[in-house]
Amino acid sequence: MMPSPLSLFEKTKAEGRPLYVSGPMVRYSKLPFRLLVQDYKVDLTYTPMILAHDETIKFIKIVEAAGVDYITIHGRLRNQRSSTPPNFEAIKMLRAQTTLPVLANGDVYSLEDAHRITKETGVDGVMAARGLLENPALFAGFDKTPIEAVSQFIHYAVQGGMRHELVVHHLSEMMGGVTTKRERAGLAVCNDMVDVVDWLDSRCKLQRPLV
Numbered sequence: 148m149m150p151s152p153l154s155l156f157e158k159t160k161a162e163g164r165p166l167y168v169s170g171p172m173v174r175y176s177k178l179p180f181r182l183l184v185q186d187y188k189v190d191l192t193y194t195p196m197i198l199a200h201d202e203t204i205k206f207i208k209i210v211e212a213a214g215v216d217y218i219t220i221h222g223r224l225r226n227q228r229s230s231t232p233p234n235f236e237a238i239k240m241l242r243a244q245t246t247l248p249v250l251a252n253g254d255v256y257s258l259e260d261a262h263r264i265t266k267e268t269g270v271d272g273v274m275a276a277r278g279l280l281e282n283p284a285l286f287a288g289f290d291k292t293p294i295e296a297v298s299q300f301i302h303y304a305v306q307g308g309m310r311h312e313l314v315v316h317h318l319s320e321m322m323g324g325v326t327t328k329r330e331r332a333g334l335a336v337c338n339d340m341v342d343v344v345d346w347l348d349s350r351c352k353l354q355r356p357l358v
């Protein structure tokens with residue numbers, strides 16, 4: 148049986164660390180990706196299309212009264228670009244408005260970011276989206292995607308029947324830090340999984356078996 152999210156907060160608190168969460172990403176948060184990040188310390192994963200709202204004190208009180216279990220706060224306004232740094236001061240202030248567990252979201256790209264943001268804002272956990280796309284193993288302390296995670300992703304993608312274009316998208320995100328743009332151009336012209344495995348083999352030694 149799946150543990151309830153609230154028991155996860157208790158577990159990670161007992162371990163003296165924040166809850167690690169993979170955010171909703173339309174198109175990307177398919178089962179193979181969710182299984183992969185769970186192999187690398189993510190405690191809770193979201194499927195896409197959770198409705199996002201601008202968080203305000205009033206909104207927090209409304210959802211609290213409605214009986215939600217916990218709240219995730221993204222530190223940007225609706226009209227701000229994703230390159231604008233999140234407002235962690237605002238998250239800290241909003242965190243103080245509720246006794247519910249709170250997750251902070253925005254610009255978590257490393258385990259160090261996760262711990263710094265937790266300390267700065269007093270939240271109970273952190274949610275990452277783009278950071279996990281680029282490096283699914285970030286919460287396990289890796290600064291770049293380890294090659295084992297690439298092998299494991301291909302295994303899950305084949306088992307789960309992920310669309311070829313989406314596999315290529317994920318791999319170019321995951322391997323951005325370990326390949327050049329020119330090398331990744333070779334990935335974009337792969338027609339099927341056989342081409343993809345050949346491309347990977349020419350760059351790094353993949354673990355076998357993949358399927």
Ligand SMILES: Cc1cc2nc3c(=O)[nH]c(=O)nc-3n(C[C@H](O)[C@H](O)[C@H](O)COP(=O)(O)O)c2cc1C
Nearest residue numbers: 170171172173195196197199253254255275276277
């Ligand atoms: C490709 C992509 C798809 C997303 N899809 C959704 C979605 O369906 N629902 C949602 O509430 N947020 C969605 N988001 C927003 C993220 O969950 C997250 O709140 C945002 O990217 C900020 O976190 P980050 O700085 O860790 O990326 C998406 C983000 C990305 C990059």
